[in-house]
Amino acid sequence: MTRSRSRNTILFAGFTLLLLVCFMADLFIGSVHIAIGDLLSIIFSGKSEQPEWITILWDFRFPRAMTAVFAGISLSLAGLQMQTVFRNPLAGPYVLGISSGASLGVALLVMGAVMFLPQREFHFQTWGVIAAAWIGSGAVMFLLLLVSLRIKDIMTILILGILFGSITIAIVSILQYFTHEALLKTFIVWTLGSLGNVTRGQLPVLAGTLSAGVLLSLVCVKILNTLLLGENYARSMGVGVTTGRILLFISTSILAGTITAFCGPIGFIGIAVPHIGRLVWKTADHRVLIPAVMILGAIVLLISDMISQLPGSDRVLPINSVTALLGIPVVVWIVVRNRRFANIS
Amino acid sequence: MRQGRENIIDLHRLEFGFRKGRSRGHSLAGPVSTTAFGGELIAVMGRNGSGKSTLLRTISGLMKPLQGEIQIFNSPLAEYSRKQLARIMGFVSTEVVRVPGLRVSDLVALGRYPHTNWFGKLSSSDHEVVERALDLTSLQALRDRDLEELSDGERQRAMIARTLAQDTRILILDEPTAFLDLSHRYAIIDLLRNLALEHGKTILYSTHDLQIALQQSDKIWLIHEQTILEGAPEDMVLSGQLRDALRQTDSGTEIEMDLQTGEFAVKRMLHHNISLSSRSDELRMWTNKALERNGFKVVENKEASIHVLVETRDGHPKWTIEKNDKRIELNSIYDLSLYLRTIV
Numbered sequence: 001m002t003r004s005r006s007r008n009t010i011l012f013a014g015f016t017l018l019l020l021v022c023f024m025a026d027l028f029i030g031s032v033h034i035a036i037g038d039l040l041s042i043i044f045s046g047k048s049e050q051p052e053w054i055t056i057l058w059d060f061r062f063p064r065a066m067t068a069v070f071a072g073i074s075l076s077l078a079g080l081q082m083q084t085v086f087r088n089p090l091a092g093p094y095v096l097g098i099s100s101g102a103s104l105g106v107a108l109l110v111m112g113a114v115m116f117l118p119q120r121e122f123h124f125q126t127w128g129v130i131a132a133a134w135i136g137s138g139a140v141m142f143l144l145l146l147v148s149l150r151i152k153d154i155m156t157i158l159i160l161g162i163l164f165g166s167i168t169i170a171i172v173s174i175l176q177y178f179t180h181e182a183l184l185k186t187f188i189v190w191t192l193g194s195l196g197n198v199t200r201g202q203l204p205v206l207a208g209t210l211s212a213g214v215l216l217s218l219v220c221v222k223i224l225n226t227l228l229l230g231e232n233y234a235r236s237m238g239v240g241v242t243t244g245r246i247l248l249f250i251s252t253s254i255l256a257g258t259i260t261a262f263c264g265p266i267g268f269i270g271i272a273v274p275h276i277g278r279l280v281w282k283t284a285d286h287r288v289l290i291p292a293v294m295i296l297g298a299i300v301l302l303i304s305d306m307i308s309q310l311p312g313s314d315r316v317l318p319i320n321s322v323t324a325l326l327g328i329p330v331v332v333w334i335v336v337r338n339r340r341f342a343n344i345s
Numbered sequence: 346m347r348q349g350r351e352n353i354i355d356l357h358r359l360e361f362g363f364r365k366g367r368s369r370g371h372s373l374a375g376p377v378s379t380t381a382f383g384g385e386l387i388a389v390m391g392r393n394g395s396g397k398s399t400l401l402r403t404i405s406g407l408m409k410p411l412q413g414e415i416q417i418f419n420s421p422l423a424e425y426s427r428k429q430l431a432r433i434m435g436f437v438s439t440e441v442v443r444v445p446g447l448r449v450s451d452l453v454a455l456g457r458y459p460h461t462n463w464f465g466k467l468s469s470s471d472h473e474v475v476e477r478a479l480d481l482t483s484l485q486a487l488r489d490r491d492l493e494e495l496s497d498g499e500r501q502r503a504m505i506a507r508t509l510a511q512d513t514r515i516l517i518l519d520e521p522t523a524f525l526d527l528s529h530r531y532a533i534i535d536l537l538r539n540l541a542l543e544h545g546k547t548i549l550y551s552t553h554d555l556q557i558a559l560q561q562s563d564k565i566w567l568i569h570e571q572t573i574l575e576g577a578p579e580d581m582v583l584s585g586q587l588r589d590a591l592r593q594t595d596s597g598t599e600i601e602m603d604l605q606t607g608e609f610a611v612k613r614m615l616h617h618n619i620s621l622s623s624r625s626d627e628l629r630m631w632t633n634k635a636l637e638r639n640g641f642k643v644v645e646n647k648e649a650s651i652h653v654l655v656e657t658r659d660g661h662p663k664w665t666i667e668k669n670d671k672r673i674e675l676n677s678i679y680d681l682s683l684y685l686r687t688i689v
Contacts, residue, residue: 222458222465228444229455232407237511238431238459284446287464 008288011281015295019069022302026065029306031314032056059200067198068305069298070206071263072273074255076297077217079270080277080289081248084224086158089334093256093270095158096144096249097165098137102260103191104168105136110187111179129190133261140164141253148245154231192318193264195305202262209258216251217290220244224286266320268327269304273297275334300326351383352419353515353547354404356573360412361396361403370411373399377573378413379566381549383514386541388558388578389551391568392591397551398439398519400568404549405436405517417515431459434515435508439523442504443493449503450488453478456510478509482536498529505536516540518550522557530554534561555591555609615642617689622646623655628662635678639685651688653681 028039034053042048042057078093086095094100109132143164148157176184198206217224223244226234231241259266277293278284304326308317360375373396381387389397402408404415406422415422417433425433435456444452456478457471467475479485482502487495495503501521508516521537522530534557540546541563549566552558558565559578567574567581569590574581581587588602591609602609619641623629632655633643646652654665664675668688675681 219463222461222463225455225465226458228447229442229452230438230440232402232436232438232440233442235407235427236405236431236434236436237455238426238428240427278446282446283448283451284444285451 004283008281008283012291012295015292015299019295019299019302022299022306023065023069026068026302026306027057027061029309029311030056030061031309060196063198063200063203064196064305065302066203067195067206067263068301070203070210071195071259071266072269072297072299072301073294074210074213074259074297075266075270076273076277076293076300077214077290078252078255080274080286080293081217081220081224081252082270083274084227084286085245085248086154087227087230088158089275090271090331091158092268093252094165094265094267096161096252097140097168098253098256099260099265100165100168100172101137101140102133102257102265103136103172105132105134105139106190107172107175107187108132108136110190111175111183130261134257136168137253137257137260140168141249141257145246145249148242148249152231152242154245190264191320193266193320193323195263195301195308195319196316198262206258206262209254213251213255213258214290214294216247216254220247220251221286221290224248225284228284264320266301266323268323268331269297269301272327272330272334273300275330276300352380353383353385353417354381354549355416355419356380356404356413357416358413359403359410359415361399361408362411363399364409364411372411372571374568374571374573375411376413379573379575381547381564383547384541384545385563386538386548386561387550387564387566388562389549389566389568390553390555390558390587390591395568397568400566400573401436401517401519401549401551405434406430407436428459431511431513433513434517435511435513437501437504437508437516437518437521439519441497442500445491445493447492448488449484449490449492449495449506450475450479452492452503453484453506453510456507456512459511474512475510478506481509481540482506497524498526498532501525501529501533502536505533509540514546516546516548516550518548520551520553522552522554530557537561555587615640617641617651618644618649620644620646620649620652621655622653625655625657625662628655628657632664632678632681635682636685639682640689641685651685 028034028036032053034056038048038053039057042054046054048054075093079091082091082093082095083089085091106129109128144157144161147160151157151160176187223234223239226237226239227241227244234241234244256270273296274289274293277289277296280296281288281292283289301323304319304322307326308319308322310317356377356379358376358378360372362370362372362374364370389400391397399408403410404422406425406427417425417430422430454467454475457467457475458465461467461471479488482505484499484502484506487499487503492500492503505518505521516537518537521533525533537548537550538561541548559582562578564575565578565581565587567586567590569586574586574590576584576586582602591602615637617640619636621629621632621636621643623632632653636643636653650668652667654667656663656665661676664678664681666673666675666681666684673684675684
């Protein structure tokens, strides 16, 4: 036991260091080349020969890197929670239909508004999109909470979550069919995801919701551990399963809903990172896994962001494609390694 | 340290079954009233679908009774909070739990959760209880193994160890010996027996294994025709209740219980008479079994037209079969069966 504890300490120390390195590296990478020495002098003394570099660093790269950290933490933690609650290795932050709910909200705002105001040009408003996505994912979560108050069977809840998602996607498709090309593009760009739309002023909002989600998750750490054995065992160990589930759904919605609202849907991080965490830390204990996937998630999304910047060119890839390209091999590996899917239910 | 007649679980006119929507539900049995006393090992038996699991889940508080009341330590079950209940009653279900990365010692430590703070931190006394549970189930050697790497028997032992770490006076186990081979079945039941006898735990377990239930339980609760029949296993054999309840009729095959041995056997229609003579009781008994399986009834010499003689020559048994003055000698019961099928 002490051996595994000291192993954990080393792992946490090592990965925290890696996180710091990745964060610095992410600040370093961008279309404008700023030498490391200049970068450090801006950070530590606040001065630079080129004043615009200060703007580039503090108004663009720093919020972007922080957003990557927050999003990585949120999505990975949300994914871990959902995999445990649904006892399904392929569950992720979006199984509850949160991203499709958010898409519907954004689609209604961006394209739906035009159906009623056909001639007027619609201006892309950041806060408007964020609010629409939030309301959309919140509505889906609310429906699911109502369902889980009445329905005890977790598989039924999962299926209903997927069906809610499908309905919203259908509605979004109808909206897409009837909309203008320009607006369609606005929506498509949102679905590709971006870490760069968050301003420095919005970071505290992200930090606040993230803390609330993490706090809820920590409160539920015993529930998560007992849920590993299934609902009946959890109940027989004195755990209120329905209450726990609702707290975890709320936590997941806050975490994934907020990130989706600010950055668009970012796929596969939430599914892949919890598995990497279990593999590296060799445990199923959420008291270790929660901090572990938070650190790993931040690292993975920082790396994804660096790749999406395509160092050496001034083009930028959509972050959602990069996370898919990085995450899907991990998911494939999970599926191949874990062939006994029969026991999931 | 067996407690005397301390009432641990009381069923008062209990009716249990499935609730469907708002209707009264589908009742499996009841109303029944009975008691489990301190330190008793009780086997819950009954045919498939008779409600063994439902009864155990209802007593565990995982399902609500349709009617009537359950009392635990003379207080209604409904008045216990889930947490209080977790400290007096442990539960092992039939569900096969596979959690990648969960070590045996971690699984057992989960059993301490009803006794720990919100973060689940184990005190040194909690650790001692976990160690004791690992000792009792002989799992010390496997403590660092991943749950996924265990055999069925080891996993079942680990699940029981987790319940022991929960440190409850009552243990409820749904088919703890399912999927296990004979020696592991006996090992599990021996463990339960020991826990009841030495540690005064009251243990309810469901099983289809009549042999084990007959040998190793203090009492049988037999769910039959919507009620629970109870008694010491021997009483239930002598009264014929076990035989009547377990005799299969709806599946087409009839099985009969041998009141001497407590064994059940498929009842067969025996079409042909045969005689059997042997000096060795062992050879006679096993040959007899094979003959009956092949539809032959063993009768007196003069009533039969086919005769079998078993004798040992040069240390090997030989079967001589005689019909219409034709004699054939065979080396095994299998050859004998093959031959018998050709002549009838």
